Amino acid sequence: MATARPAAGRTITTDISARLDRLPWSRWHWSIVIGLGTVWILDGMEVTIVGNIAARLAEPGSGLDITSGQITGISAALYVTGACTGALFWGRLTDxxxxxxxxxITLAVYLAATALTAVAFDTWWFFLFRFLTGFGIGGEYAAINxxxxxxxxxYHRGRVxxxxxxxxxxxxxxxxxxxxVALNTSIFPANVGWRLTFALGAVLSLVILLxxxxxxxxxxxxxxxGREEEAEQIVRNAEKRIEAETGTPLPPAEGEMTIHQRRRTTFTEIARTVFAKYRKRSTLGFSLFIxxxxxxxxxxxxxxxxLTQFFDVPSGNTGYYFAVIAIGNFLGPLLLGKLFDTVGRRIMISxxxxxSGALLxxxxxxxxxxxxxxxxxxxxxCAVLFFASAGASSAYLTVSEIFPMETRAMSIAFFYAVGTAAGGISGPLMFAELTNTGKVADTVLAFQIGAGLMCAAGLVAAFLAVNAERRALEDVATPLSAAKSAGAEG
Known part of the structure; x- marks a missing residue:
């Protein structure tokens, strides 16, 4: 329980973090997961739909004077740029x-931008709101994680x-x-189906927002x-709900922490913390994301x-293959997630x-x-991405738990922006050149580059990953506000 003090900027002793960590899994936690986590589904749907509608939007009668290359090139680059800038902008405000x-706010931005994309009447409008959609989703990554x-x-943080x-x-x-379905012109007109896909994303966003x-x-x-009374009320309400749900009293919390309350953390302090005090952890974050x-x-x-160049798969059928690949991606975190909390972060991340690199x-x-x-x-x-997806998801987990509380959202935003820029800008430029030549050797080289960088990141993780499993966030990285702040990396 937080010790009452009379004024803002106080020094308080609290056990609230320990009380949160000792809660058993409950409907209260499910409400958090559903309310916050479902936006990733929208992001995946958004990116996939845009890739799949490129050919249809470029056809006469779509309602837009745009080429397929502009959609996969300019539009994709603007979405990525929006996501990177949004992550940094909203990440700072989140802290x-x-x-x-x-x-x-970030979900509201995403909702509005997606809805306005659905009514695009010109190319510049489509591009503008693709950028703003990315701007909203980039902020989501920092705030939600x-x-x-x-x-x-x-106990559950890793797998969740x-x-x-x-x-x-x-x-x-x-x-x-x-x-x-949406692009089937026997069901929807050519200038309607693609709009409905964006409209559906906006409707689902509204439901999630509510x-x-x-x-x-x-x-x-x-x-x-400086708002410990609100913190106390939230935790007390959760404890009452969980005790009513389980029918048993909760065990006492173990551990208190004394903190000096503050209003904000300066950029200088953030930079010193991330790049000086925790430089090994920053190296780890860069490696995992890239x-x-x-x-x-x-x-x-x-x-x-x-698939089309080397295996003669019709372009209209590649979506089915992608759906299979996507299922393999989801099964990795779903089936391996628990091991990150039991076997441990270092072994599972590396x-x-x-x-995944060896398999590629x-x-x-x-x-x-x-x-x-x-x-x-x-x-x-599917085999490669089963393991790679768990690894990639653990990159977000890693940077969200290995830096102090006051820098958490900004750290997530920074490493997300670096990874997204590398993957969404330099990556496509390199791999488009290799995979579109129609030469086996060039595609093999693309695979080898990706596999080599993944293996290199795995080796970095083997030496630098932090054993954060089942540990309180405050133990993994001491808050800058703590009365006694550890001076070395752990």
Whole structure:
């Protein structure tokens, strides 16, 4: 319980973090997961739909004077640019003004931009709101991952974070299948079907926004910002609900922390913390994000061209193959997530990165030998991405828990922006050049680059990953506001 003090900027002693971590899994936690985590499904659906509607939008009668190259090139680059800038912009505000305000605002931005994309009447309008859609979704990554990690008990934090981030691929499956229906001109006119896909995204966002209004602010954030009475009320209400649900009293919490409350953290302090005090952890974050970004682009960016050029798969059927790949992506975090909390972060992060890289090297070798067809190539990709998806999701988990509370959202935003820029800008430029030549050797090289960077990240993780499993966030990285702050990395 927080010790009462009379004025703002106080020094308080609290056990609220320990009380949150000792809560058993309950309907209260499910409401948080549903309210916050489902937006990743929308992101996956959004990106997949845009990729699949490119050809239809470029056709006469679509309602837009746009080419397929502009959609996959300019539009995709603007979405990525929006996501990177949005992550940094909203990430900073999330640390200053709170998780709840920002996860409501960023979803509202995403909702409005998606709805306005549906009524695009000109190319510039479509491009503008693709940028703003990315601007909203980039902010979601910082606000949502911060809130989830700070509300979910330490015992479950790893698996929950991985599954939520992996749910992106459920949206990708839905987007692939939805686009098949929406783009069928026997069902919808050519200038209507693609608009309905964006409109559906806006409607689903509105539903999530209504649910999200009931998700509480992070008590950990409230404590540091001088609002311990609100933090106490949120935790006490959760405890009462869980005791009523289980019919048994909760065990006493163990551990208190003394903190000096503050209103905000300066950029100088953030930079000193991330790049000086925790430079090894920053190296880890860079490695994980860049490794997974290049592996994913080595496969997913050119998968359609590979299937059509080398295996004669009709372009209209590539969506079915992508749906299968997306299912493999989701199953990785779903089935392996628990091991990140039991076997441990270091073994599982390095293991998933190294194994997915090794499997992609093997896939490149089989492809170079001419031993694969469309089905077996897709099976190989599924095997690679089963492990890579768990690894990629653990990158978001890692940067959200290894830096202090006051820098958490900004740290997530920074590493997300670096990874997204690497994957969404330099990655496509490199891999488009390789996979579109129609030469086996060039595609093999693309696979080998992605596999090599993934393995390199896995080796970094083997040495630098933090054993954060089942540990309180405050033990993994001491808050800057703590009365006694550790001086070395752990």
């Amino acid at each position: 200053i003004y709170g998780r709840k305000k920002l996860f409501l 911060s809130a989830i990690d700070e509300l979910i008990p330490a 974070d991985l599954i939520i981030n992996g749910s992106y691929w459920l949206g990708a499956v839905g987007g692939a299948l939805l686009s098949i 649910v999200r209004r009931h998700v509480p602010e992070s008590p950990r954030w409230l404590l540091i910002h 490794g997974q970004a290049f592996l994913y682009n080595a496969i997913t960016f050119g998968f359609g061209a590979i 293991g998933t990165y190294l194994l 090297f093997a896939t490149a070798w089989l492809f170079d030998r001419g031993s694969l067809d469309a089905t077996t190539m897709t099976a190989c990709w």
